[in-house]
Amino acid sequence: xxxxxxxxxxxxxxxxxxxxxxxxxxxxxxxxxxxxxxxxxxxxxxxxxxxxxxxxxxxxxxxxxxxxxxxxxxxxxxxxxxxxxxxxxxxxxxxxxxxxxxxxxxxxxxxxxxxxxxxxxxxxxxxxxxxxxxxxxxxxxxxxxxxxxxxxxxxxxxxxxxxxxxxxxxxxxxxxxxxxxxxxxxxxxxxxxxxxxxxxxxxxxxxxxxxxxxxxxxxxxxxxxxxxxxxxxxxxxxxxxxxxxxxxxxxxxxxxxxxxxxxxxxxxxxxxxxxxxxxx
Numbered sequence: 083x084x085x086x087x088x089x090x091x092x093x094x095x096x097x098x099x100x101x102x103x104x105x106x107x108x109x110x111x112x113x114x115x116x117x118x119x120x121x122x123x124x125x126x127x128x129x130x131x132x133x134x135x136x137x138x139x140x141x142x143x144x145x146x147x148x149x150x151x152x153x154x155x156x157x158x159x160x161x162x163x164x165x166x167x168x169x170x171x172x173x174x175x176x177x178x179x180x181x182x183x184x185x186x187x188x189x190x191x192x193x194x195x196x197x198x199x200x201x202x203x204x205x206x207x208x209x210x211x212x213x214x215x216x217x218x219x220x221x222x223x224x225x226x227x228x229x230x231x232x233x234x235x236x237x238x239x240x241x242x243x244x245x246x247x248x249x250x251x252x253x254x255x256x257x258x259x260x261x262x263x264x265x266x267x268x269x270x271x272x273x274x275x276x277x278x279x280x281x282x283x284x285x286x287x288x289x290x291x292x293x294x295x296x297x298x299x300x301x302x303x304x305x306x307x308x309x310x311x312x313x314x315x316x317x318x319x320x321x322x323x324x325x326x327x328x329x330x331x332x333x334x335x336x337x338x339x340x341x342x343x344x345x346x347x348x349x350x351x352x353x354x355x356x357x358x359x360x361x362x
Contacts, residue, residue: 087292088353089285090116091148091278091308092345093300094127094137097318100341101301102218106141109342112349113141115357124148124281126274126298126308128235128262131156132226151260151267151304152277153232154179162288178280179232181258181270187234190255191268198248201240202266205230208237217264233269235262260304267304274300275307297352299345302326309334316348 092098099106106113116123123141125134126148134147134156146157157166157176169176188206205213205228214224216237238245245266249259252268260267278298286294298305298312301320306328309315315334317325318341325336337344350357 085292087285087289087294088121088356089124089282089294089296090121090349091124091126091296091298091312093302093305093308094125094129096301096320096341097299097305098342098345101321104218106342109346112346112357116349117142119356121353121356126152126278128267128304130226130229131231132229133223136226146281148274148277148281150230150232150269152272152274152307153181153269155277155281157284162284166284180272180276181232184230184232184234187257187268190252190257191234194255195248195251198244198251201238201244201248203237203239205235233267235265235267237264238266262302262304273307274305275311278308278311299348314352318344
């Protein structure tokens with residue numbers, strides 16, 4: 083029987099980071115144990131490259147990560163023995179892109195969605211100060227949040243019926259529209275699940291003598307594809323919305339605790355044997 087290799091895929095806001103404070107402190111010890119146990123934690127977020135590079139450093143992670151709701155996978159060079167096929171070398175990363183660049187979606191919003199423009203604010207039109215006010219990010223964090231490569235977050239200020247018409251309009255024009263925790267994300271047909279599947283395959287080829295299985299943790303609707311694609315799905319309790327519905331009915335759980343406390347609780351339960359020897 084082959085040995086087992088666990089890979090963890092995690093959302094950030096409302097999951098590994100607290101919804102209000104953006105802190106991960108309750109999960110710090112668990113992250114340290116995972117590092118010692120050589121269990122990779124892959125951040126799979128709607129956040130940008132600029133944001134995730136800072137957060138990875140703060141969390142002391144050196145693993146691959148997924149940006150902008152699955153739009154691209156960034157793999158630090160030499161993570162694997164050889165550069166994966168269909169990736170390009172950008173800076174210190176091998177990058178696999180799944181959808182068209184942000185400029186395409188900005189053009190679609192600006193030139194083909196005129197009747198809806200009174201009802202939304204795009205990230206590109208908001209100042210860093212305005213983004214900070216909406217999200218609670220400081221000015222530097224908000225500047226990094228604005229540096230998007232593949233998608234345009236939209237703050238909706240209209241009613242729900244107009245929002246529904248807006249989404250249907252964008253879908254008819256070929257866009258994928260994903261509801262995040264605070265924004266509607268407009269981009270190509272990529273998602274966190276597709277990116278998880280592709281990166282997991284790279285790990286399976288790398289750990290060819292192991293059985294690779296995946297755990298995914300998330301709290302939002304945009305996490306659903308990731309949760310559906312993983313071997314084990316953990317829904318993190320949110321202080322601001324109910325658990326989004328999942329199609330799958332097997333190997334799923336929902337935490338009692340919120341955010342990073344729920345994250346740590348779930349990982350400790352699922353990986354008790356692997357982490358037991360790493361307890362501090």
